Each structure stands twice: as C-alpha cells, then as structure tokens.
Amino acid sequence: MKKYQRLAEQLRSQIESKIWLPGQKLPSLREQAKRSGLSMMTVVHAYQMLESQGYIRAHERSGYVVAPSVTNAEMLYQRPEAVSVNDFVFEVLQASRDIHTLSLGFAYPDPALSPRQQLNKSIAAASKRIELMTALDNLPPGNQALRQLIAQRYAARGLEVNPDGIVITAGALEALSLSLQAVTQPGDSVIIEAPAFYGALQTLERLGLKAVTVPTDPVHGLELEALAQALNDHDIKACWLMSNYQNPVGYSLTRAEKARVAALLQQHQVVLVEDDVYGELYEGATAPETVKHFDTEDNVMLCSSFSKCLVAGFRIGWVVAGRRALAVQKLQLMSTLATSAPMQLSLVDYLATKNYEQHLDELRKTLALRKQEMYQFLCDEIDDIATVHCHAGGYFLWVVFAENIDTTAIYKAALERNITLAPGKLFALNDHFNHGLRVNASFALTHANKQWLRAFFAEIKQHLPDFCRA
Amino acid sequence: MKKYQRLAEQLRSQIESKIWLPGQKLPSLREQAKRSGLSMMTVVHAYQMLESQGYIRAHERSGYVVAPSVTNAEMLYQRPEAVSVNDFVFEVLQASRDIHTLSLGFAYPDPALSPRQQLNKSIAAASKRIELMTALDNLPPGNQALRQLIAQRYAARGLEVNPDGIVITAGALEALSLSLQAVTQPGDSVIIEAPAFYGALQTLERLGLKAVTVPTDPVHGLELEALAQALNDHDIKACWLMSNYQNPVGYSLTRAEKARVAALLQQHQVVLVEDDVYGELYEGATAPETVKHFDTEDNVMLCSSFSKCLVAGFRIGWVVAGRRALAVQKLQLMSTLATSAPMQLSLVDYLATKNYEQHLDELRKTLALRKQEMYQFLCDEIDDIATVHCHAGGYFLWVVFAENIDTTAIYKAALERNITLAPGKLFALNDHFNHGLRVNASFALTHANKQWLRAFFAEIKQHLPDFCRA
Numbered sequence: 001m002k003k004y005q006r007l008a009e010q011l012r013s014q015i016e017s018k019i020w021l022p023g024q025k026l027p028s029l030r031e032q033a034k035r036s037g038l039s040m041m042t043v044v045h046a047y048q049m050l051e052s053q054g055y056i057r058a059h060e061r062s063g064y065v066v067a068p069s070v071t072n073a074e075m076l077y078q079r080p081e082a083v084s085v086n087d088f089v090f091e092v093l094q095a096s097r098d099i100h101t102l103s104l105g106f107a108y109p110d111p112a113l114s115p116r117q118q119l120n121k122s123i124a125a126a127s128k129r130i131e132l133m134t135a136l137d138n139l140p141p142g143n144q145a146l147r148q149l150i151a152q153r154y155a156a157r158g159l160e161v162n163p164d165g166i167v168i169t170a171g172a173l174e175a176l177s178l179s180l181q182a183v184t185q186p187g188d189s190v191i192i193e194a195p196a197f198y199g200a201l202q203t204l205e206r207l208g209l210k211a212v213t214v215p216t217d218p219v220h221g222l223e224l225e226a227l228a229q230a231l232n233d234h235d236i237k238a239c240w241l242m243s244n245y246q247n248p249v250g251y252s253l254t255r256a257e258k259a260r261v262a263a264l265l266q267q268h269q270v271v272l273v274e275d276d277v278y279g280e281l282y283e284g285a286t287a288p289e290t291v292k293h294f295d296t297e298d299n300v301m302l303c304s305s306f307s308k309c310l311v312a313g314f315r316i317g318w319v320v321a322g323r324r325a326l327a328v329q330k331l332q333l334m335s336t337l338a339t340s341a342p343m344q345l346s347l348v349d350y351l352a353t354k355n356y357e358q359h360l361d362e363l364r365k366t367l368a369l370r371k372q373e374m375y376q377f378l379c380d381e382i383d384d385i386a387t388v389h390c391h392a393g394g395y396f397l398w399v400v401f402a403e404n405i406d407t408t409a410i411y412k413a414a415l416e417r418n419i420t421l422a423p424g425k426l427f428a429l430n431d432h433f434n435h436g437l438r439v440n441a442s443f444a445l446t447h448a449n450k451q452w453l454r455a456f457f458a459e460i461k462q463h464l465p466d467f468c469r470a
Numbered sequence: 471m472k473k474y475q476r477l478a479e480q481l482r483s484q485i486e487s488k489i490w491l492p493g494q495k496l497p498s499l500r501e502q503a504k505r506s507g508l509s510m511m512t513v514v515h516a517y518q519m520l521e522s523q524g525y526i527r528a529h530e531r532s533g534y535v536v537a538p539s540v541t542n543a544e545m546l547y548q549r550p551e552a553v554s555v556n557d558f559v560f561e562v563l564q565a566s567r568d569i570h571t572l573s574l575g576f577a578y579p580d581p582a583l584s585p586r587q588q589l590n591k592s593i594a595a596a597s598k599r600i601e602l603m604t605a606l607d608n609l610p611p612g613n614q615a616l617r618q619l620i621a622q623r624y625a626a627r628g629l630e631v632n633p634d635g636i637v638i639t640a641g642a643l644e645a646l647s648l649s650l651q652a653v654t655q656p657g658d659s660v661i662i663e664a665p666a667f668y669g670a671l672q673t674l675e676r677l678g679l680k681a682v683t684v685p686t687d688p689v690h691g692l693e694l695e696a697l698a699q700a701l702n703d704h705d706i707k708a709c710w711l712m713s714n715y716q717n718p719v720g721y722s723l724t725r726a727e728k729a730r731v732a733a734l735l736q737q738h739q740v741v742l743v744e745d746d747v748y749g750e751l752y753e754g755a756t757a758p759e760t761v762k763h764f765d766t767e768d769n770v771m772l773c774s775s776f777s778k779c780l781v782a783g784f785r786i787g788w789v790v791a792g793r794r795a796l797a798v799q800k801l802q803l804m805s806t807l808a809t810s811a812p813m814q815l816s817l818v819d820y821l822a823t824k825n826y827e828q829h830l831d832e833l834r835k836t837l838a839l840r841k842q843e844m845y846q847f848l849c850d851e852i853d854d855i856a857t858v859h860c861h862a863g864g865y866f867l868w869v870v871f872a873e874n875i876d877t878t879a880i881y882k883a884a885l886e887r888n889i890t891l892a893p894g895k896l897f898a899l900n901d902h903f904n905h906g907l908r909v910n911a912s913f914a915l916t917h918a919n920k921q922w923l924r925a926f927f928a929e930i931k932q933h934l935p936d937f938c939r940a
Contacts, residue, residue, distance in 0.1 A: 097609060116600060171808075208678070339785065
C-alpha cells in the first residue's frame with residue numbers, strides 16, 4: 001500500500017468511526033502534512049482519493065469537509081473486495097448443501113415445504129403436452145400462458161401489468177442481472193442497500209458497476225434521506241432494492257415509504273430494479289405492495305421467481321420489464337438464450353390446475369409459526385449477547401451482536417458442528433455488518449435441533465473473546 | 471465521422487481490397503498529407519488508429535507497413551458494431567420462430583427429429599423421482615450421474631475426462647460464456663474465427679473483450695498460419711473455436727490440424743474454449759476428435775450441449791472445465807445460480823434407460839440424406855449465381871455468392887416470402903462475409919418447399935441488381 005493510500009485508509013476509518021462527523025472540516029492540506037509528516041503531494045493524493053470515493057468533498061475556499069449524511073454508507077465499489085465476497089458466498093453456499101448440516105445459512109425455505117407431489121404431477125402432465133414446436137413457443141420472452149398467469153396474480157395484488165412486458169428468466173437472479181444490465185453501462189453508479197443481498201454485490205461486480213450504498217436497518221428500514229442525498233450527489237443510473245422482507249435485515253418499506261421511493265427515483269429518472277422474491281411470504285390477510293405499485297412511468301423493473309414460494313430447483317423467474325422487455329430479451333440471447341421449455345410448461349400446469357393459493361396460505365402459516373418459534377428460542381438463548389430481529393414476513397431472522405463480535409468466526413465454529421449460518425460479511429462490501437448474522441427460520445426446530453444449537457451457543461458464550469475482532 | 475476516421479476508413483478498405491499488401495509500405499505521413507490534402511496531424515491520427523486496430527504497424531525508421539499475413543483478418547472488436555450484430559441476430563431469430571415460415575435460418579435441427587415421446591417419458595419418470603433434496607443435489611457443478619454419463623460418452627469417443635471437472639450449465643452458450651469469462655478480464659484479447667458463430671461475437675461484446683479474428687473457409691478451413699501469427703503478435707488470453715462442422719462454414723479441422731492447434735495454444739499458454747455442439751453429428755463410422763483430444767495440459771475447456779443432438783428446449787449444456795471447474799461454478803453463481811433440477815434428472819433417465827446411440831445413428835442418417843438433397847437442389851437451382859459448400863457432418867450448408875451480392879438483402883426478400891435465412895452479416899464484425907448465407911438443411915425438402923424456394927430463387931435472379939451492394 002502506498003503512503004497516500006495508507007493515509008486515505010486512516011482517514012476513512014476515522015470518518016467511519018465518527019471521529020469526523022458529516023459537515024465537519026478536515027485538517028487543511030498543510031496541517032495534515034504537518035501532522036502526518038507526509039509530503040503535501042501525498043496528502044493531496046489521499047484527499048483526492050477520498051473525494052472520488054464520496055467520503056469527503058471540496059468546500060469552497062475552505063478545504064475539505066466530510067460528505068453529508070450518506071457519508072458512512074457511501075463508497076465506491078472495489079473490485080478486489082467483491083471478488084472475495086464471491087469466494088466467500090461460494091464457500092457458504094457449498095457448505096449449506098450438505099444434508100447433514102443444520103442449514104440455518106440456507107437461502108431457500110425448507111425444501112420439505114414444497115408441494116412436491118403436486119409439482120411432480122404437473123411435470124408428468126406437462127411431459128405429455130410437449131409438442132413439436134414447444135421449444136420455439138417457450139423462447140424469450142417465455143411461455144405466453146405462464147406470463148398471463150403471472151400477470152393475473154399481480155392483478156390480484158392490485159398491480160396491473162401487461163403480460164407482453166414480462167420476460168421469463170432462469171430464476172430471479174438472471175432477471176435482476178439482465179434488468180440491471182439493460183439500463184447500465186460498465187462504470188455506471190448504482191444504488192444498493194447496505195447490507196444487501198449478496199447477489200446484488202456479485203452482479204455489480206460482474207457488470208463492472210460502481211456501488212453507492214444506502215443504509216438499511218432492521219428497525220428503521222431504508223434511510224430515505226440518504227437515498228435522496230445519494231440521488232442528488234451522484235449520477236446514478238439504477239437502483240436495486242428489496243421493498244419487502246429485505247434480505248438480510250427483514251425490514252419492509254411502509255406504503256408511504258414505497259411511494260416516496262417511487263417518487264424520488266422518478267424525479268431523478270433513475271430505474272429501479274426491484275427484487276420482490278419474498279413479497280408473497282407475508283403474514284396477515286393481504287399481500288404488501290411493491291414500489292412498482294406506485295410507479296406511474298414504467299420506471300420499475302419488478303423481478304421475482306417461484307424459487308422461494310413454490311420450488312427451488314425449477315429455476316424459473318421473471319421480470320416485469322415493461323417497455324424494456326425487448327432489451328432484456330436481447331441480453332438473454334447472449335446469456336442463456338432461453339428458459340427450459342418443460343419447466344415453463346410444468347409451472348403453467350401447476351398454476352392452472354393445482355391450488356397454488358392454498359399452498360401459499362399453508363406455507364405462510366408454517367413459516368410464521370416456525371419463525372416465531374425460532375425467534376423465541378434465540379431470544380431465550382442468546383439475548384445476553386445479541387438482539388434478534390423478527391418481522392411479519394419472509395423466513396429470515398437478523399441477529400445483531402455487539403460491534404466487536406465477528407460473526408464470520410461464529411460461522412466457522414458453527415461449521416465444525418455441522419451448522420451453517422449466513423454471516424454479515426456476505427452482505428456488504430466492507431466490514432460494517434460483520435457483527436450481524438442471518439438465520440433461516442424455515443426449518444422445523446425439533447428437540448434435537450434445539451439441543452444442537454444450545455450446545456453451540458454455550459460454546460460461543462464460554463469462549464466469547466475468541467469471537468471478537470482483534 | 472471525423473476527417474482522420476474517414477481517412478483511416480479509406481485506408482482500411484484499401485488494405486482489405488488488397489490495394490496494399492501485407493509487408494508493403496504505406497505512403498509516408500508527409501506524402502499521405504500531400505495526397506489527401508489533409509493536415510499532418512489528421513494523417514498521424516488516422517495511422518495511429520489503424521495501428522491500434524492491428525491493420526498496420528510502425529516500421530523502424532521507415533514509416534508504416536501493412537501488418538503481415540493476419541492483416542485482413544485482424545481487427546479490434548468494436549462495440550457499436552457488436553451491438554448492431556446483436557439486434558440483427560435477435561431479429562433473425564425472432565423471424566425463425568414463426569411456424570409458418572420455411573426456417574432455413576433456424577439454428578437448431580428440425581424439431582421433428584427429436585425423440586419427443588421417449589423424452590416425455592423420461593420427464594414423467596424423472597418427475598416421480600424428484601425428492602426432498604433434489605434441488606440441492608443438482609446445484610453446480612450439476613447432477614453427478616449426468617456428469618458421469620457425459621464422461622462415459624467422451625470415453626467412448628476416445629477422450630478421458632474426469633466427471634468432477636464437468637460443470638452442467640444452462641445450454642452450451644452459458645458453458646462457452648462462463649468458460650471465456652473464467653480465463654479473461656475485460657479488455658483482454660481473444661482469438662475467434664471469421665466468420666464465427668454469432669454467439670461468440672455477442673459474448674465477447676458482453677464481456678468487454680477484444681477480438682482478433684483468424685479467417686476460416688469452407689474449403690481450406692482455419693488458416694493455421696494466421697492463428698500462429700496472431701498468437702505471436704498479440705497478448706492473447708483465450709481462443710474460441712469450433713473444430714468440427716464449424717458454424718457457419720461447415721469445415722472440420724483434420725486430426726493433424728487439431729493437434730497443431732492444441733500445440734500452438736499450449737506453446738503460447740492460451741486457453742482454448744472449444745465449441746463442439748455439432749461434433750456428434752458426423753457422417754461415417756466414427757466420431758471426429760476434438761482439439762481437446764490433443765490437449766495434454768488441461769488447456770482446453772470443451773463445451774457442448776444436448777440441444778443440437780437430442781432436444782432444443784431443455785437448455786442443458788456442459789463444459790469439461792478440468793482444473794477450472796471451480797472457477798466456472800463460482801461464475802455460475804453470479805449468472806443463473808444453477809441448472810433446472812428436473813431437466814437434469816430427465817436427461818439422466820433418458821441417457822440411462824433409452825437408446826440415445828440409436829437415436830443419434832438415425833439422426834445422423836436423416837441429416838446426411840436431407841443435407842445431400844438440399845445440396846443437390848441448391849446446386850441445380852442456383853449454381854449460376856452461387857457456390858454451395860457441403861460437408862460430411864452437421865446440417866448447415868454455406869452458400870457463397872459473388873462478392874457484390876448482399877445476402878442481407880436476400881434475407882429480407884426471403885422474409886417477405888416466409889422463408890428465413892441466416893445471412894453472412896450475422897457471423898462477422900465487418901462486411902467481409904455479406905455475400906455468404908447459411909442454410910439449415912435439416913428440414914424435409916418437400917415438393918411444396920421446393921416450389922416455394924424455386925419461386926424465390928427465380929425472383930432473385932430476375933432482380934439480381936437489387937441484391938447487389940451499392
């Protein structure tokens with residue numbers, strides 16, 4: 001690391017530790033040079049680097065000040081960091097595959113909750129209906145009947161979308177990634193949440209995009225003022241958000257917040273790539289809105305899939321792309337070409353002939369019960385060392401330890417006991433959430449599992465210093 | 471277009487028309503300025519542009535010479551061109567979807583040749599075997615049994631590959647694209663054929679790679695000297711080739727040529743991404759080798775799929791990635807996450823319980839017959855205006871018209887008669903192959919189809935000047 005990089009690093013760390021607050025003046029170049037014993041040129045380089053990263057800004061005739069409000073949340077996307085996120089994500093996902101583990105780090109709900117027999121019947125039924133031109137009929141934008149069924153389900157949720165604007169994709173991840181690609185060029189800046197779904201971090205890295213992060217929180221949710229500020233301060237090309245049961249913190253935007261997000265993005269002509277994969281997993285009587293509900297100018301590309309609500313292995317997702325549907329299809333042509341025809345037909349059969357709504361009702365109830373049970377269990381077991389956040393939807397709990405606890409160490413210790421967890425490091429470009437932990441609460445909390453976990457928690461508490469950051 | 475761009479364009483066109491031959495000195499800067507009436511600065515810009523594009527090179531103390539041997543084939547990849555290739559590919563593929571067309575532009579063999587009933591039985595059988603952990607078992611690198619069956623089929627072709635080095639993907643295109651991504655960074659140079667499969671052009675564009683093109687030809691095949699020269703002249707990171715029944719020209723490298731390619735790439739430590747999707751569609755008794763057969767250092771990433779030989783709609787392909795298998799899987803995690811589990815299981819059932827080899831035998835015979843029939847028909851009908859190239863494998867014919875004929879115009883006229891064709895423009899970054907035409911010969915040439923085509927050819931011949939370049 002060069003001298004100016006080291007200085008920039010120090011200053012950034014001081015800003016992040018609130019030693020310098022937003023709006024405060026940093027030491028002048030001359031003063032900084034004197035303090036640090038470095039040359040003026042080195043200090044200039046360091047300040048310029050911090051400025052380019054959005055941490056500080058030049059202030060007319062008075063040197064540099066810490067950038068306002070979004071400061072702590074804002075950083076440029078750094079490729080090396082992202083690559084290591086990817087390796088770590090891969091490691092965690094691979095670990096979660098072992099069926100002998102207690103898969104609390106798993107991204108999908110308990111596979112036992114999938115209506116397997118009905119789905120298998122639908123596959124069998126579809127297999128009888130595959131005809132000569134089936135592969136052609138199911139090319140992008142995808143099966144017409146499937147797109148219509150998806151549009152009908154949105155209509156029931158109060159959202160009118162044209163089936164012609166829907167593109168069927170290989171899971172939600174392809175939908176999100178093609179959507180973002182359709183509205184950006186490499187080098188563009190994109191707003192994401194912090195912490196965020198690791199798929200967003202990986203996609204930004206793959207597409208060579210810069211991330212401007214806006215903080216979100218299990219209690220207060222997305223910082224809308226920070227979002228507004230980021231939109232004002234930067235030339236933003238797109239925004240990628242989850243408005244319902246955000247992964248990993250679980251917060252859902254209120255109606256008013258969704259409307260505000262839609263209005264803000266519209267005002268700045270910034271496209272929203274909205275990830276709503278958990279939107280159907282609500283508690284209570286009615287489905288939550290999406291930001292798309294408040295989108296009057298075809299400005300939101302709404303992405304989802306059947307992977308979280310119905311079955312993980314089909315790899316069928318979609319994007320409500322509206323006027324950008326053709327652009328998405330063209331990109332799909334360079335990515336996977338098309339989505340498996342028999343899988344599309346199987347879903348059409350399932351949605352048309354089986355009772356998806358009833359399955360969803362049951363799934364929601366089961367998830368709510370299991371989540372409540374896991375929440376209670378965790379509160380009973382670890383409320384002396386962590387705060388457990390639970391929300392009325394989805395199946396993740398977000399567990400926040402003291403700031404000096406490193407959940408990556410907890411993750412590693414858990415692995416040795418055949419428990420997988422999703423440590424906070426997965427969800428950020430920096431170490432700000434290394435004391436957070438995402439817990440999948442969709443699995444049955446059997447007596448054996450409780451014992452298993454209790455023993456593990458006892459170990460952690462006994463050796464707590466081992467899990468603290470140096 | 472700026473002045474220097476116009477001059478560069480003129481010179482490039484002159485080089486391409488062999489007005490300036492490889493090794494010849496171009497007019498000096500001063501002389502060129504005098505001739506063209508442009509400023510020295512403009513001429514310098516133009517020469518620098520041509521140099522950066524590989525057309526000319528600075529010659530010690532003696533100005534600029536036309537770059538040797540690969541010159542005509544060599545150019546930097548230009549993004550705007552690539553984007554328009556993509557739009558055009560999209561247009562052509564969309565047109566081919568209409569079942570009322572005579573789909574000679576179609577990329578896949580006649581869907582009627584797929585063993586639909588057996589496949590449907592396999593889907594039905596697989597649907598009964600989908601169990602709790604199926605989605606997990608089929609995550610990358612993909613179903614173990616399927617990878618083993620693929621390895622067994624390679625063994626029968628004389629190629630020993632470790633199933634653990636195989637990664638199952640969403641079709642061959644994803645396999646090719648992830649392989650290339652695994653061994654390159656944006657900005658790297660990659661060797662491709664000219665003309666090439668349009669998927670290669672699109673993938674290079676998407677990954678921000680530069681293309682160095684090596685000519686291939688229906689009669690003489692890949693210019694190995696040009697390949698050697700390109701490897702010598704440039705810092706090449708990877709090479710993407712089809713060694714069997716190259717799309718679109720149909721040429722297959724001989725054994726000796728494959729060995730030479732393997733040796734050359736090995737010598738330069740350049741990874742080969744080998745596209746062998748047509749390799750199984752040989753005529754005669756034995757399958758052709760691939761370049762991978764001659765690869766002693768795990769230097770070739772061999773990609774293929776079931777889309778051309780068995781069924782188009784399943785979207786299951788693979789790459790024999792060897793020691794790079796983990797890198798490919800990590801990229802898959804950012805792309806489609808995984809391949810549909812029921813589709814993988816269906817293929818396992820089909821390969822294990824049905825008679826794939828018998829299907830392939832029949833398919834090869836049918837394709838050979840139909841191709842021969844179409845070849846004869848085209849020779850009879852249009853040998854006065856074009857040369858038809860036919861090879862002992864695959865199902866494409868490559869039709870070459872006089873250089874001034876524009877097959878894009880022919881394509882457009884054909885569309886009006888509900889005939890689709892794949893014009894040469896699809897397969898190149900420049901206009902060098904605009905007089906070529908790829909014809910899918912896998913469809914039955916019924917009497918009605920012959921009449922249909924005859925009427926169209928008559929129209930072309932009658933209005934031939936309309937199909938000539940300005």
